[in-house]
Amino acid sequence: MLQVPFIRENKEAVIEALKKRNIDAVADINNVLSLDVKRRSAQAALDFLRSEMNVSSKKIGELFKSGQAAEANEMKKEVSAQKAEEKTLADDLNDLNNQLQELLYTLPNVPNDLVPAGNSEDDNEEVFREGDVPELFEGALPHWELAKKYDIIDFELGTKITGAGFPVYKGKGARLQRALINYFLDKNTAVGYTEVQVPHLVNEASGFGTGQLPDKEGQMYHVGIDDLYLIPTAEVPVTNFFRGSMVNESELPILCTGYTPCFRREAGSYGAHVRGLNRLHQFDKVEIVRVEHPENSYAALDGMVDHVKGILNELKLPYRILRLCGGDLGFTSALTYDFEVFSTAQDRWLEISSVSNFETFQANRLKLRFKDKDGNKQLAHTLNGSALALPRVLAGILENCQTPKGIKIPEVLVPYCGFEMID
Structure with a gap:
């Protein structure tokens, strides 16, 4: 399976190399890179949300210790809402990963430079x-x-x-x-x-x-x-x-x-x-x-x-x-x-x-x-x-x-x- 970073860094070379296999890979390679952008964006959003939730969880503990139960309970409601958002983001990320994986499974290996062009x-x-x-x-x-x-x-x-x-x-x-x-x-x-x-x-x-x-x-x-x-x-x-x-x-x-x-x-x-x-x-x-x-x-x-x-x-x-x-x-x-x-x-x-x-x-x-x-x-x-x-x-x-x-x-x-x- 081709590596996404390799495709990202060598897009035109990969497309040109796959022509030796008589494959027009432009659409597939563009789809791979588009899904990769969406996947990385979703991962970044999920990581940021989880970081915020960790900060909030620590803050809730501090509020309870200091006797500020009302504020702590209010913040717990916010964290509950964040957990629902976290699940949605995680599901979206999993779906993007699956889509990317399935597409990569359809792409053949890039031929070595020694491979001659030909049809059969x-x-x-x-x-x-x-x-x-x-x-x-x-x-x-x-x-x-x-x-x-x-x-x-x-x-x-x-x-x-x-x-x-x-x-x-x-x-x-x-x-x-x-x-x-x-x-x-x-x-x-x-x-x-x-x-x-x-x-x-x-x-x-x-x-x-x-x-x-x-x-x-x-x-x-x-x-x-x-x-x-x-x-x-x-x-x-x-x-x-x-x-x-x-x-x-x-x-x-x-x-x-x-x-x-x-x-x-x-x-x-x-x-x-x-x-x-x-x-x-x-x-x-x-x-x-x-x-x-x-x-x-x-x-x-x-x-x-x-x-x-x-x-x-x-x-x-x-x-x-x-x-x-x-x-x-x-x-x-x-x-x-x-x-x-x-x-x-x-x-x-x-x-x-x-x-x-x-x-x-x-x-x-x-x-x-x-x-x-x-x-x-x-x-x-x-x-x-x-x-x-x-x-x-x-x-x-x-x-x-x-x-x-x-x-x-x-x-x-x-x-x-x-x-x-x-x-």
Whole structure:
């Protein structure tokens, strides 16, 4: 959530920056500043009235002590009237605060200067590419056909049990899935991330804290009777560890990693481009989350990018990195890099990871602060990334590593899954 003082001091810069997201924010920013003026005025009036009431209360006590009961009782009537006025002012202030908060919840993060302008994913900027696209043999298959051929993923059974987008992994498919999870976690913990296991449902406050709520796109599954939400990513529960926290500067950075299933409604996703593992309602992902000092967060983002690059290099999958344009940038992000692996059998790029810096946007919602060496309180920066999302990594392995004799498992995964081929 954007900070009001920041908007107040940088009005034109905020409006101009949000244009990168193709948003005309003039009216909203003016409304924020207008509500802020009214809120501060109401707060000042309430503070002044309470100060007067405190003076009057002391005076009443003095009058009673000095035997001036009539004057004291008369003044008590005035204080009673002031209490009614106080309630009205407090209610007005609370209403203004709520209006301001609701409006701020609708404003996305301000893009970093590095974010290119653009309308959609077609305008994202490629910044890196690695790996050779393999030449497949005649008759090579997309992963959904390979899954059926080798009986490792059953999409129809998942549809029978739950519905489309909930696959069942079987045999070597399930073991390869487990191998990838353990491999990703080991790579993350090896560089200092603390592994955590977290709830797969969160409350409303957690959803608001990381920016998934309000859910304007209807992507979250809601358990109405308990008012809980199935997590769309481990980012939500892990980052909410620090909701309402005051940490010491010496504790930064804080690094966490966790594996969870993820649940997304993916409303409106249809067509051949979402076949098989390309778009699911339930999928597995290993996440990395960082809480950083503002001065170090962009160096940390670069480090996260390098970390994911290292994993993909070991898997020997062809991939590229995109810097997302304003029109494709997530609501909470200031800067995001997407990793895409090339699916040779489908002849297209598949997104497998997003690595983002949210700067103070989430921290302001979470009230996540740190105390610097001078004792000053500052908002921390939060970052997160997929390291990695499994479905499309698995799709890339199945398609790019297929041979006429079967699917050759990347060498780095063999110790984890215990076999070299799916055949």
